[in-house]
Amino acid sequence: MATVEATETANEDRPQTLTAFDRCDSCGAQAYMRVTMASGGELLFCAHHGNKNRDKINAPGTVWYDESYRLSGGQG
Numbered sequence: 001m002a003t004v005e006a007t008e009t010a011n012e013d014r015p016q017t018l019t020a021f022d023r024c025d026s027c028g029a030q031a032y033m034r035v036t037m038a039s040g041g042e043l044l045f046c047a048h049h050g051n052k053n054r055d056k057i058n059a060p061g062t063v064w065y066d067e068s069y070r071l072s073g074g075q076g
C-alpha cells in the first residue's frame, strides 16, 4: 500500500485534485480518494468507502490519492 500526497505527476494533463464531479464508485457521494491500480484503472471513493476498501485494495503498485483531509477542516 502506498499513499501519496499531492506529488507532481506529469503523466496526465488533468489536475490531480478531486472535484465535486468525482463521485464514489460505491455510493455516489463526492469522492475524496482516487485509487490508481497497477493496471492503470482508477477507482473513486468517498472518505467512508475509501477507508473501508483500503484494506482490500492493497495490491503492489496501487496508488492512493487521498484528499479526505479536506473533510476535517484543515487538520493535517
Ligand SMILES: [Zn+2]
Pocket: 024, 025, 026, 027, 028, 029, 045, 046, 047, 048, 049, 050
Ligand atoms: Zn462512498
